[in-house]
Amino acid sequence: MQASDTIVAVSTPPGRGGIGIVRLSGRQALDLARKLLCKEDFAPEPNRVSLHVLRDPETGEELDRALVTYFQAPRSFTGEDVIEFSCHGSPVLLLQIVDALLRLGARAAEPGEFTLRALANGKLNLSQAEAIRDLIEARTAAAARQAARQLGGELSATLQPLKDALLELIVPLESSLEFVEDDLPDLEIERLSARLSDLVRRMDELAATFRAGRLLKDGLKATLVGRPNVGKSSIFNALLKQDRAIVTDLPGTTRDALSEMINLEGIPVLLTDTAGVRDSADAIERMGIERTRRAIADADLLLVVVDGSEPLTAEDRELILEVAQSRHLMVANKCDLAGFSLGRLRETVANGAEIIAVSARTGQGLEDLRRAVLRSCSAPESATDSLLLTNARHYDLLRRASDALATAQRLLQERASEELVLVGLYDALRYLGEITGETTPEEILTQIFSTFCIGK
Numbered sequence: 001m002q003a004s005d006t007i008v009a010v011s012t013p014p015g016r017g018g019i020g021i022v023r024l025s026g027r028q029a030l031d032l033a034r035k036l037l038c039k040e041d042f043a044p045e046p047n048r049v050s051l052h053v054l055r056d057p058e059t060g061e062e063l064d065r066a067l068v069t070y071f072q073a074p075r076s077f078t079g080e081d082v083i084e085f086s087c088h089g090s091p092v093l094l095l096q097i098v099d100a101l102l103r104l105g106a107r108a109a110e111p112g113e114f115t116l117r118a119l120a121n122g123k124l125n126l127s128q129a130e131a132i133r134d135l136i137e138a139r140t141a142a143a144a145r146q147a148a149r150q151l152g153g154e155l156s157a158t159l160q161p162l163k164d165a166l167l168e169l170i171v172p173l174e175s176s177l178e179f180v181e182d183d184l185p186d187l188e189i190e191r192l193s194a195r196l197s198d199l200v201r202r203m204d205e206l207a208a209t210f211r212a213g214r215l216l217k218d219g220l221k222a223t224l225v226g227r228p229n230v231g232k233s234s235i236f237n238a239l240l241k242q243d244r245a246i247v248t249d250l251p252g253t254t255r256d257a258l259s260e261m262i263n264l265e266g267i268p269v270l271l272t273d274t275a276g277v278r279d280s281a282d283a284i285e286r287m288g289i290e291r292t293r294r295a296i297a298d299a300d301l302l303l304v305v306v307d308g309s310e311p312l313t314a315e316d317r318e319l320i321l322e323v324a325q326s327r328h329l330m331v332a333n334k335c336d337l338a339g340f341s342l343g344r345l346r347e348t349v350a351n352g353a354e355i356i357a358v359s360a361r362t363g364q365g366l367e368d369l370r371r372a373v374l375r376s377c378s379a380p381e382s383a384t385d386s387l388l389l390t391n392a393r394h395y396d397l398l399r400r401a402s403d404a405l406a407t408a409q410r411l412l413q414e415r416a417s418e419e420l421v422l423v424g425l426y427d428a429l430r431y432l433g434e435i436t437g438e439t440t441p442e443e444i445l446t447q448i449f450s451t452f453c454i455g456k
């Protein structure tokens, strides 16, 4: 990637739409726009929109009429000259326009390259760049809200006081190394040590938010399992509040594993309905059962459904045994029926295991089920209002920083040399710097930006 290139990409999603945007960034942006507009004297006022005809640079044929906006360096997203063409949202047309700009000398942008340039030009830091990706990929409003906070710089702002405190610890250690022949006085060691443990505690507190943050971002896979006709598809539909799965009286009608995303208190839960687990002679149904086994292996949480209005069958018992080692919830369906009882189930499942009584028909108990799903993954039961760590890379670096400080503190207590103690402090400082990008190695940057979409 050469920063001297002028890069181009379609920035709106693939497919048809009212508007499609082509973005151009780099030194030659204005020059290339002049050629595309066939207007040598095109001198747009920055940040003002104007309507122009875009033409094929070779044939002069009209391609589209588009709104053109010029963002002058350094006051643009990338920090370079940027031109955005808001065209009609036809994939064919947008490709033609990109193609015209490529022929004029632009280069096709790599994934995330616009954002990478913004980073290189100091328009944002690495954790903010990652927040842009997370915001684009957010699947619930709560996840988007977290990403927006991090984009606003809240994570960097939270880390800054930790870095400042570290530097304040480094200074006296460095100077004692430099000027004092005697060891640090006990009182000073106690003071530094206390501040180190305070820092470790603050870092660990922030790291602990990752459990909830990860759920918000990555979500949870919950899979409904059970023998045919217990009401899995009905529960699936009731939770979706829409008739997505096929519900019938015939056992084995659900032949495929169906998945839909639902939103539980901001956590995206991928809910999967499966065909019944049972031996079947029907070939198509057998294929569904194969997928079911895979869905079970893939799930973070199994919702084991039984029909609470009937005695447990051998199949039910077998399944209950089978899932014992996996994370699961017992769901007794059809609690609207007169014959419903939890007693039989209580005798079969392990002591004290939670059983949730529901009725897919009346909706009774579904709220308990939602809450139990959240509880089972230790998610906060209501959307939290504080900053959460949502990125595994950030979590890992924070843990490493905290470990390095804990080791440094131990060394300090053992009266090890200041040099040794300082190693841990500098390591911690570097790890924190990697979160926001000041000290992130090039290959890590490349890896991070490869996960972005093109045109961002």
Ligand SMILES: Nc1nc2c(ncn2[C@@H]2O[C@H](COP(=O)(O)OP(=O)(O)O)[C@@H](O)[C@H]2O)c(=O)[nH]1
Pocket: 226, 227, 228, 229, 230, 231, 232, 233, 234, 235, 246, 247, 248, 249, 251, 252, 253, 254, 276, 333, 334, 335, 336, 337, 358, 359, 360, 361, 362
């Ligand atoms: N009374 C009652 N019937 C239900 C309930 N849930 C499902 N059913 C019925 O049980 C049958 C099987 O349901 P279905 O969702 O297809 O079961 P699956 O094979 O486990 O997916 C259908 O006739 C449903 O109408 C419920 O909560 N109460």
Ligand SMILES: [Mg+2]
Pocket: 232, 233, 234, 246, 253, 254, 274, 275
């Ligand atoms: Mg079904």
